[in-house]
Amino acid sequence: MAKDYAKSFYNGKAWKDTQAAYMASQCYVCERCGGMARIVHHMKYITPQNIHDPNITLSWDNLKALCIDCHNAEHMGKSAIAEGLRFNEYGELVRV
Numbered sequence: 001m002a003k004d005y006a007k008s009f010y011n012g013k014a015w016k017d018t019q020a021a022y023m024a025s026q027c028y029v030c031e032r033c034g035g036m037a038r039i040v041h042h043m044k045y046i047t048p049q050n051i052h053d054p055n056i057t058l059s060w061d062n063l064k065a066l067c068i069d070c071h072n073a074e075h076m077g078k079s080a081i082a083e084g085l086r087f088n089e090y091g092e093l094v095r096v
């Protein structure tokens, strides 16, 4: 499946700690619609080239707290998600 390179990053402690701290700093509020945030989104998408660059992957400047709908919209708007895929509540790509 796609995005295998990102799996160890998303499952790693560094990301989990950063994500939890960022979510808490935003009080779990979606930065787009004010709803309940569930996902910390990377504004600059993670790629195989920057996956080991903490200035991209772990920088709060590059993060956004989003609810599921807004997260899907962010990615769909830029068509970063292949057809038939969407993000689940953990921010993982799953088949629809």
Ligand SMILES: [Zn+2]
Pocket (backbone or CB within 6 Å): 030, 031, 032, 033, 034, 035, 066, 067, 068, 069, 070, 071
């Ligand atoms: Zn939202």
Ligand SMILES: [Zn+2]
Pocket (backbone or CB within 6 Å): 040, 041, 042, 071, 074, 075
């Ligand atoms: Zn995202």
